[in-house]
Amino acid sequence: MQDVARKVLADAPPEFLLAGFSLGGICALEMIAQAPNRIAKLALIDTTARPDPAANAAIRRRAVVDARTKGMDGYILDAWARLVAPSNVDNAELRQAIIAMARDCGADRLEDQAEMAIHRFDSRVRLSDIRQETLVLAGAHEQICSLDAQQELADGIAGAQFQLIENAGHFAPLENPAAVAFYLRNWLPSSSA
Structure with missing residues (x-):
């Protein structure tokens, strides 16, 4: 995460507003x-x-393996009820948008993100x-x-x-x-x- 932050800062203007999701x-x-x-x-x-809690490392890495095996659709659908509010669980348009984002991301980038999350600073x-x-x-x-x-x-x-x-x-x-x-x-x- 430190390296990613440095790279983003290198391309950012001298002063800026920062929002992160x-x-x-x-x-x-x-x-x-x-x-x-x-x-x-x-x-x-x-x-x-x-x-990241130490126990999450194995969970995150297993999720990457599952995403490679089942595809990114399965990665999202397996966690769907935890990702959105109960009122949005049946929202097919929202589900398709998030699945499309996951497909665009792909398993390789998911693996990179998992490692950043695992090794993040407190x-x-x-x-x-x-x-x-x-x-x-x-x-x-x-x-x-x-x-x-x-x-x-x-x-x-x-x-x-x-x-x-x-x-x-x-x-x-x-x-x-x-x-x-x-x-x-x-x-x-x-x-x-």
Whole structure:
């Protein structure tokens, strides 16, 4: 994750707003640790500052093997009820969109992502160093990055705003895009200044 954060920072402008979803939020925490003066504001969506529990390594690696065997469709469908809010379990359009994203990702990239997640830093110790205005958004039915982990993010960053996204699980930006957009619009700087 440290290398990925360095690569993103190398291509980023001198100062920018940073929003990260899920593993992207974990990367955002690494980026702000590496270059706090370059990030003007921070938004973390359905993510965590916690390290990956040791037991997750075997689970993640087995999921990659399963994705190679069953395909990315199976990888998503096996976890579907945990990925989205109960109100979205039967949403075929949403399911197809997420499956399409998984197919685009592919098993090789999934393996890379799994290893980044397994070896990520425990960012909880760095939360109090974050001085930027921070927005934490979480699907109200989140099961992948627990709500208590996201509350921990908000509590650990001085002045952070924490909002639950109704009718959403882990994929809040896709499950309830209007609510996510509402909070992000309010987080963005006003263009009238």
